[in-house]
Amino acid sequence: MRLERSIPAEALDAIRAPFLAAGAAPTDAPVLQPLGLLLDLAGEAMRSRLFVVSGDAGEEACLRPDFTVAIAREHLAAGNGEGRYFYEGKAFRVAPRGSDRAEEFLQVGIEAFEGGDPVAADAEIAALAWAASAAGGRSDLTLLLGDVSLFAAFVDSLGLTPPLGARLKRAFTRPRQLKIELEGGGEAVTGEQSRIATLLAGLPEAEASAVLQELWSLAGIEPVGGRRPAEIAHRLVERAQSAKAGSLSPEEADAVRAFLAVSDRPGAALDAISALGGPRRAALDAALNGWRKRLAGLVARGVPEDRMRLTAAFGRAFGYYDGFLFEVRSDALDEERPVAAGGRYDGLLARLGAESKTGAVGCMVRPARAYAGGGE
Secondary structure: OOEOOOOOHHHHHHHHHHHHOOOOEEOOOOOEEEHHHHHHHHOHHHHHHOOEEEOOOOOEEEEOOOOHHHHHHHHHHOOOOOEEEEEEEEEEOOOOOOOOOOOEEEEEEEEEEEOOOHHHHHHHHHHHHHHHHHOOEOOOEEEEEEEHHHHHHHHHHOOOOHHHHHHHHHHOOOHHHHHHHHOOOOOOOOHHHHHHHHHHHOOOHHHHHHHHHHHHHHHOOOOOOOOOHHHHHHHHHHHHHHOOOOOOOHHHHHHHHHHHOOEEOHHHHHHHHHHHOOOOOHHHHHHHHHHHHHHHHHHHOOOOHHHEEEEOOOOOOOOOOOOEEEEEEEOOOOOOOOOEEEEEOOOHHHHOOOOOOOEEEEEEEOHHHHEOOOOO
């Protein structure tokens, strides 16, 4: 396994310092994580990037590709309602074919499971990532910003039918599917999934859940990811309905393309998105107001306004992010090698089985990339 180059101790001290001052409890998480759970949460596309091994009981496992899910699981296992955690340790990913990127690498970061104002928390966590990245000595950094929920609010403003709107939102982080939607394709539900969805669609939710549970029992299937039968039944029916919802009109598709093309200094980008919004814009206006407060918070915490860029189409491969997103990038490194990354994932804890709701936002920094003398 190829290791990334080490960096001087004083540089690592400077990079971790902003996190240590943020009031987080130091923690660690098991290196081995359940493979099925990671794929369920992050998406099947992640499989090729994971180191798959055999777990203690013979089940399939993988080396942790990052810390977010691992620490969320530890947080829930401890029975904590809220918590803020600092971590520092190795993560592991298979390098893409033809790449010489490190496969075992050091991450430092913070995960915050807290109530309170999510906009303020977003600004705090992104500013911490910026400060830690800048502490490595690079002078060519940019903070790239995005938001899965901003796209959802924009879609809602267009007044699409609920199934079509839901289908379009699901496609946001799936470029191929989004391209199909914009070209007038859509989502088909076929085979066994279609028959099961049709069966469940005609039943009350409680009965649909019971039928799905019985099917699993007969087939000897154990679901992963903490999802309850009711949630999965609901998703199957929703997908079946969305397949019948039709396609975007040419005008609607053009509006979505215009939204996805927005990439500018944050203030100008927000103005452009506002101008593109449709007639049902209450949610969009609320999201834009939240973004203006978030940007003010970033500036107040020391992030230079001229180093920020809001890109409407920006998304991340990990499927559990459901709101604010960011990456810190260096001009000296290609866009596939961010110095830092993070975002909001409020829905993850519920997918892991949490009974109560709390906000969740975090970030990680790659010290070997943040260090100005490093080549990674």
